[in-house]
Amino acid sequence: MKLDPQIKNWVLFPLxxxxxxxxxxxxxxxxxxxTDPKKETKVKEIKKYAQKEQKKLNENYQKRTNNFTEQKNNAQTNKQETIREMQAIQRSTRLRLNxxxxxxxSYExxxxxxxxxxKGILSNRSAQKAVNPLFDPTSLMPGLKSNLSNILPQFILMTWVNFFFEGFIVxxxxxxxxxxxxxxxxxxxxxxxxxxSYVSSLSWYFLVFFGLRGVVDMISVWLDKKTVYSYFAPIAKIRKMPTSTPMMPPPVSLSGVRDPTxxxxxxxxxxxxxxxxxxxxxxxxxxxxLKTAILDEKEKKKDK
Amino acid sequence: MEKLIQKLNSQKDFNYKKVLHFLRKARKSKLRYSELIIKYGFPLIKNYSKKIDKEEYFEVLEQVYLAGLDCNKDASIFCIQILKEKFSTSLRFKILYGMFLESKGSFEKAKNLYGKILEKDSTNVLPQKRLVTIFKAQNDIPNAIKKLNQYLEVYMLDIEAWEELCELYLQTESYSKARFCLEELILLNPNESKYYDKCARVLYTIGGFDGLILARQYFSHSIKISKIVNPIDSYLGLLMTTNKIESLKKKTNQKFLELNNNLSKFAKEKLIETYQKQQENETQKENESIKTILDLIKDEKK
Known part of the structure; x- marks a missing residue:
């Protein structure tokens, strides 16, 4: 079986x-x-500002009603609270051990x-503090975006190949x-x-797509040294997450113990x-x- | 460590490698050989700064600086100036600088500095501790206690802080609170005999029949787990407690009294034994004082 040289010119290389x-x-x-996240942060900043304003209003209201409670840095108190809880757990284990x-x-x-x-630390735990960062929708956005940008062109290309060159042996x-x-x-x-050993058009597409990744990455790095988007891009983005989303919960809850509750x-x-x-x-x-206490008790029993 | 110090003292020329080694060890063991550190570390920084590895150089600087706060102002000023050029914005430096302010006696400035750090990050441990020390230095013990209690409310596993709080309570003679701290220390570090001993002392001071029995038990426990062969302090404490219990003359069962007598005898014998051993080794002068002690102990027999 021979392959038409036209296929080489019009399908193989174009692909x-x-x-x-x-x-x-x-x-x-x-x-x-x-560049989008920056815009997003701007939106967030505006939202934050609005929230701050509202907080101020609330605080003023609370001052008037003499119920002013200091809630300057919610995140910080949260952090302190988690530290306190972790320490309380350890203290409790110590109490059991020693x-x-x-x-x-004193024990009681x-x-x-x-x-x-x-009021006890071990029994005082409101559910709202235990927000699992994995379920926080805002933290998912960057990963989703990069995934989308990876999948979408792939999808489009695939339908294109499938539509025009269906059944081609390339x-x-x-x-x-x-x-x-x-x-x-x-x-x-x-x-x-x-x-x-004959390869179909769609398989050829996949082979080239995965084979060319490294080359594409290298060239794009060469084109712009700042944009290092390889297929590690999602991971790199996740690493960046904490800085891009300042509202993230403290790392204490992330590392080691997911949910202290x-x-x-x-x-x-x-x-x-x-x-x-x-x-x-x-x-x-x-x-x-003298004899140990256990023996002593035995003696007591005998006496009785 | 002591061998190292001896070596250092015996060397004729300044051997910067040995000094570095000593400083490293001192840093690791967190011992406070301030005078030695100044004596050897200060010339090291002045004359050999280029020979030290850069990262270590700053660590040594910090070490000498802290030692300088203890006993040599010039050294500390010298160090803080170098550190200031390099790290004027870092948090660690700020705390070090705060300590400098404290040593100068300008407590309000230091307080402001620590307050600013805490405003940014209220979970920072060091400035909180420094604030307590400021109150202590100002002889404002109630406030120091208050601050320390606030700190321990969160960081309840801090042995150092519990020890400090215990000392403060002892200073203000609130013994039952000091007892609480000591019990906390026992929970945190159950293999340290000194806590049991101290706890027993506090219990003895509080008094009361039950308290005395607890004290006796803690003294015995301290003797049991002590790493020293003959812990004289605990023996003495045990002897005193047993005598006190006897003098209370409460109506209890025979067995209890027997145990008390036995413990009393045991403590007395041990004390006499250890002092007699010491008598054989010591010089004339101290011999007399030991004799009087022995007589006193024997007098207690009655």
Missing amino acids: VYVIFLVGILKNYILKLFE GNLISKE MRKYYLTEPQ VKFPFPLSDNLKKMFQYGINLKYLNA NFLIAEKENLQLYSHKFSVADSELEILG
Whole structure:
């Protein structure tokens, strides 16, 4: 079977050429998108300003009603609160571990302080603070955008190839291939006995698309050293996220512990289950070299 | 560490590598050899600044500066000027500068500085602690206590802060509060015998029958886990507590009294033993004082 040389001129090379150009164009389009966040922040700033104004009004109102509560930096107090909670969890575990070393009343006092129904740190946790950053819609936007800009041109190109060159056999590899690769190389063609080394137009598109990525990246870097959009672009963008979205919750809640609420509840239960027994009293007998407390208790039982 | 200091003291010429090594160790162990650091670190910075690695140079500068605040003003001024040129906007420098202001005695300026830092980031630990020290330096203990309590409300795992609060409470003679701090310290670091000992002392001071028994138990525990072979302080405390319990003459069961007597005897024997050992080693002068102590202990027998 011979392939028409016209196919080479009108399908094979144009496809490579178009994919290459679209790849580079995409980078420029992404660059345009990059300027968008700034606009967004401007909008945000305006919103913030409006919020501030409203806050001021609210505060004035509160002053009038003598209920003025200081809420200067909500984010900061939140951060402090999370630190406090984390420390409280640790303190509670310490209390469980070493609680036997302090007297019963001291232990109960601390336990009450931590697990008190309303004020206790372990039981005081409003749901609004536990906003998971992954569900925060604003944080998803940059990732979504870059994804969209990746998928859209790909989609358009694919429909174009599929529409105009459906069923075309474009290239023949000069070496034999196993039939298992038919699915990969002859996408869009359903011929049972066709040699696997023939490549269909759609498969050729995919091959070129993925093959040219590196080249496109290199060239676009060379064209503009500042725009380093490779296929790592989404990752790079995610890394940039914290700076681009200043309203992000503090990293304390991000790293290590996703949602302290569960930990708080679990720790509270643990602490409530723990039974206290003052163990320091035993050391009196121990330094005298007398029997240990357990033996002592056994003796008591015998006496009874 | 002591070997290192000896080596340093014995060297004839200034060996900057050895000095650097010493400074590094001092930084790591967080020990406060202010005078030594000034003695060796200050000339190091003055004369050998180009030989030190840049990153380490600034660390050494900070170290010498802090030591200079303790005992040598010129050194601290020298260091802060270099640091100011390089890091005038950094937070760490601001805190260092605040300490400089404190050492000069201009507390209000320092307070303002720390206040500004805290306004930007209220979770910063250092300025909060510095504020407490300012109150302490101004002899305004109630405020220092208040500030420290605010701090501990959030950072409740800070051993240093609990220790400080305990000292402050002891100064103001609020012993039950000091006891709370000590119990907190025991929870945080259960292997440190000094906390048990101190807690027992506080309990002894508070008094009351139950308190005394608790004190006795804590003294015993301190003896049990102490790393020193014969912790004289704890023995003495134990002896005093047992005697006090005996003198209260409460009606209790036989077993309890027996235990009390045994503990009293045990403490006395240990004390006599350790002092006698010391008697053999010490010189004439101290020998007499030990003798009197021994007599006193034996007198307690009655």
